[in-house]
Amino acid sequence: MDTQTKSCIECGLPFPIRDSGFLSIFDQKQALHNLNGVYEQEGDLYYVPYVSKQALSQLISTIEETCDVSELMVFTGKYKVRNHAVMIPFGYLRERVENESLVQFISSGNFISHFQPILNLKDSSIYGYESLLRSGDEHFNISPGQLFQVAQSTGLFSLLDQKARETAVQSRVNNIQEGVKSFINFLPSTIYNPDFCLRHTFSVVEKYNVNPEDLVFEVVETEKITDVDYLKKILNTYKRSGMKVALDDVGSGFATLEMLQLLQPDYVKIDRQYISYCDQDSEKQQFLQNVMHIANSMGIKVLAEGIEREEELAYCRSIRVDLAQGYFIGKPAPKPLQMNRFLY
Template structure:
């Protein structure tokens, strides 16, 4: 696998020319196949050079290569040589297949919306979750699709960085000090947490944001494969006066046991357990168990996905601290400074 730090630094300038040459890492197991099936322009000690006339022709060529071939590839304009940045074969195929979305990720054509989070005891604004959106007013690209493409193309670290940049830029222009920003991050994107922290805190300083106004939120869309490594990352954030949150408790790998090990500042309950919690005894038992752990450890609990007044009232009745959801306020390009009287 190419060095992840090198990839992150170079992906912004990576370009697939309309015509040029495909550079393929040469291994004994595959060289005969390529020599027999493709016109080879050059043979170097470590790679083959195969010309292509259009991106469509390149994509067809890549599809002809057996999926079992574990190869690193690069593309460059015709006449240029070398492999300064190599990608696994599946990444290159997906980058051609999803060219528009790849351009969005690399260019950073992104912004951040605000979804309000209230303090239960007085229904006042406590903060906002920063939610990634694209900068295309007439074209809605779902954030989930962007992250899916980022994983398939090897751009998940870059997109995670771009999302943090967008969240901090939006906050700097629109939120006063003392209001929290909950900013997502993907555990699997942190290839070197010291590098990631340095990049993040450089952005924080550039925008003159107080670290105490930030909450970095572990998004439970990926398997938490090494919970103790993740804990070491969260501990470093907290040492730098940034609070941390565990998202989607009760879903997938974000379990009560994970909560006890990570001991975050905040835990956000998965919306499955919030939906109609006022009517469901099984959900109520789970929520009460969360509250027992939270009360014993000093963790603040946030209910996500509040869509009915009855859900809000039940969560408040068992002592939850914060809430967000469509009943409270939808994501918006501008923060809602005053909430409706319906609460």
């Protein structure tokens, strides 16, 4: 399966788990020869009937116990499927059956954004808000971490990340005034072809008539990035559309100071480990000053995240950090907080 096809499958809605039907299996290695039971075979395609979801779950367990499933591609539905392109890895199906309610929520559930304020340290005004994905269903309360974990194990990582970006853009309407930035997380590993995969996000921006210059797309999971050139291509795709980009967790793992010169983001967010008690730690102070020196020379704005103490805020202000974010300033909330206690 080529990369483009894989990306389209993982961005699309998952096929429903039918109460009865056929498990269609594409088996290039003939791994199913050990499977006892009733099935039809047409070349390297196998069709195994099932009469209930419980029977399907048992069938999946039997196949996993008796066969090599490492390269099996499958599809379950009311009818036999002969289109290889719509099939998914066997492991994805197993996880989708086990987590059916969560998969359904990822597919069609109600998502909202919570907003965490970002303070402009130069004039103590609200510079923007980070948009954080939350469930909008009071009867389906699940943490974003758990949601993304299930999405990854079921092959729906790209779909959920796309929905998170759409929710963030949509939630901005009637909540955040023009000129105030929205910082929106995205996962580079879910974008296989920037020009193609980001079309949906750009169409959402147009649909809701949002000014692209008010959007800052923020790289997360930086420790997993292995292809710097490809990440740069993604960032440049955003920039060509008039949007800004940010590099998260500078100082932690992948996001080193050297990456700033290679990727040239518009913003860098300093990892919490360098902000915590920075007013008392000379090594952290030296690191922060180095970041400021490099960022200033490149015209990059610096954002200190995870500020939880007044002293941390005061130190960052003293070395002219541009922006700040953290629980001391404001926690994520369903509506943007209107700050006034820092206006001094």
